[in-house]
Amino acid sequence: MRWEVVIGLETHAQLSTAAKMFSGASTAFGAAPNTQACAVDLALPGVLPAANRGAVERAIRFGLAVGGTINGRSVFARKNYFYPDLPKGYQISQYELPIVRGGSISVRLGATQKSVRLTRAHLEEDAGKSLHEDFRGMSGIDLNRAGTPLLEIVSEPDMRSAEEAVAYAKTLHALVRWIGICDGNMQEGSFRCDANVSIRPEGSEQLGTRCEIKNLNSFRFLERAVEYEVQRQIEILSAGGTVVQQTRLYDPDRDETRSLRSKEDAQDYRYFPDPDLPPLEVTQAWVEQVRKGLPELPEAKRERFQRELGLSLYDASVLTASREMATYFEDTVCALPGQAKLCANWVMGELSGRLNKEGLDIAQSPLPASALAALLRRFADGTISGKVAKDVFEVLWKGGGDVDQIIEARGLKQISDVDQIEKIVEAIISANPAQVAEFRAGKQKAFNFLVGQAMKASRGKANPEQLNEILRRRLSG
């Protein structure tokens, strides 16, 4: 039997506010345990939550970016359960009425686009951290993370492979960073996914029993976990068994998922509206104000790059993979109008390659967009050859400086003077009679050799087109 894979993702994006969701304590990562937990985070008797406006605004920004509905009235609810890193004994989340409903994310798969629908996005607070090592039979609790604002983004079960799930997660990751609501730092847990995976016979309309794989904090783990889980479910169903609804954990060391709890052990969270927090009112005026502050979104930018700059879907997608990349590219094109394809090739090729090699982000590029544009201008106007341009790029990368001065100082200007090239060609012809004879006997290879020799003699500076033309004329003459 052929199986169809069905995947939905729940993603927790930590919102990039300075203070927590319901308290004034700092959200900065990496502080000494419990130094960033105030009375509210510790759930001292008598303390009360007050919602962080900045977090709400970020949720609105997200809702607008995905084309969702911003609910004018949403409700914070309490999710009740006991755990030592949950100080109040309940998590404040949104349950029946989330702040964002609907929307979609457009995901590129190779040369095609796919739209993944979103169910909802809601605000909630993170729990603290339990530390089970180094306490000699006891556990430690660090409440620095308790109360950190999260946006939980729930997709519809629209993905059909691990590859699609990863593509969706990457697109979402890029989007939340693009609109400045989340730093996307996956090592620090700022962006993590739960994957709901099920399979069904191809052609079936009915959803199979799903398993939820919790807390996947890298794209690779997401891919491996889904692949493992799909295989596991196929094996069970192929052998005539049934999949049990479960929450599972992915163990990267053993590359497998294992059961955490089954549906029967699922807790009753006794959700009810938090009486400490009145319904969250978001006025249309607030929504419009947030809309005005939104940057051009990746999809709109990609379409514009295709339409206005004539870039291919592939180029436009790569250049809009992050806001920093797009900004760099646009700054380059802005300084060198009419050369979008040239700029795209260099940003995606030489520059990205070099950044990758050094493990740098484009925002950290030692070569600013203005310098790259200055370099490409000299290539475009014929002052330097492509090969020389790469050399100058290297000089700029290592030490910076002014492009024209570097070209001047190192004598790198392209030779386009016909007389000068004629002289070089003449010298090469008389120095290589054997190859000249071979060419005249019809061997094309010999021509390439002679071009190479002439280019070498010009120290790479000869205008390649002129050189070709002159050599061919002289040889046939």
Added chain:
Amino acid sequence: MINSSLTELSSALARKEISSAELTQLFLDRARRLNPAFNAFITLDPQASLAQARAADQRIAQGKAQPLTGIPVALKDILCTKGWLTTCGSRILSNFVAPYDAHVVEKLEGAGAVNLGKTNMDEFAMGSSSETSHYGPVANPWDRGAVPGGSSGGSAVAVAARLAPAALGTDTGGSIRQPAAMCGISGLKPTYGVVSRYGLIAFASSLDQCGPMAKSAADLALLLSTVAGFDPRDSTSLERPAEDYSHALAEPIAGLRIGLPKEFFGEGLSADVGVAVQAAITEYQRLGCRVVDVDLPRTRFSVPAYYVLAPAEASSNLARFDGVRYGYRAPQYADLRDMYMKTRAQGFGAEVKRRILVGTYVLSHGYYEAYYLQAQKIRRLIAQDFAEAFQRCDVIMGPTSPTTAFKLGTRTADPVQMYLSDIYTIPAPLAGIPGLSIPCGFGDGKRPVGLQIMGNYFQEARMLNAAHQYQRVTDWHLRIPPGLD
């Protein structure tokens, strides 16, 4: 001095007839001498109180006194008070020294008032008799074999026995008004949101409200003006301009329309209470007020709705008392689950456990709609009843409690009987409207009877005006329990 109003004490301090340190010492001595008989205070800390009093004296000397500067006020032990043991009447917080001040405590301190001590109460404010406290029951100064009402019984007794000039209490289903009535003092539960709940240890968040307890309506007005006000830390606190609740006290009340709900005068009301309340209404008529009949038909569902909603919220609010970060932890346990169970089994008393169980039940999957949501609907209907009634009257009057103080131990075995003693006080917090109780006579056994006055949202000044005008022509509020003057 012990029977003086707050305004009189303030004048005496201003005229240097007495210092705050002397005044504080006077009440501390009384409290120390009489507390063994009444158990009104859980914590007295004379050094801390006197330090505050001396600071107040300096402030007075510098001419920077406010109306409450130098006046000792007792605080219900549900209010977090920095550096003070704050137990909420529970074993589970029996070692909890609050590291911060509740908003109302900050307000009092800002006004220069002196914290006289922390008063006894039903555990987590769950009770109507002050008998569920981990620190033992409180005795009623009018009848030492009777309860003082609850849950703010310690605050009520501190004022009634003249151990403190005034006190703060909290009210969820009647916890200020009912003990005020049973102890013959005045007490006011403000409109929900008028006083910040920050630092008030939550019982039922959507109902809890802190308010003043004192000898007279004029004193209540002074205290309320000090503790009310917007607080951004409490999202249910209302942003309104500051109000002087004393400004309207002296206004005549002729023409005031008094609504009498027949639901408050029917079955269950004991005859002696009914007689005293009727006499008070007659007094109001003599003052020129008009009496109109109003209907509050859905208030008969108040008690059942309240005993769904309040426990539901409590079951969640009390989850934080888990032995992990502060408070009592069972000395011996096998693992985490065992630690939770033993800590909470040993740390909470029977009534608290009962309400946690009820609350957990009504929020459970499959019961939430039938209980919690249904009770929320009733709550809205009760608010509607009041809204309609207030179109026909300015204030609503009736008994605060169906009976006078009952004997210690007589209702502890029958929770439903106990819950019914709040039948007249529960509707106001369900609707969020303000309510106050003032003494209006005595019933059988010379135990005090309280008259309840309810008003529409933010009508505290008008209610206090009505109460004050009554107290100008009566002296019930000046009576001192036998043997205590």
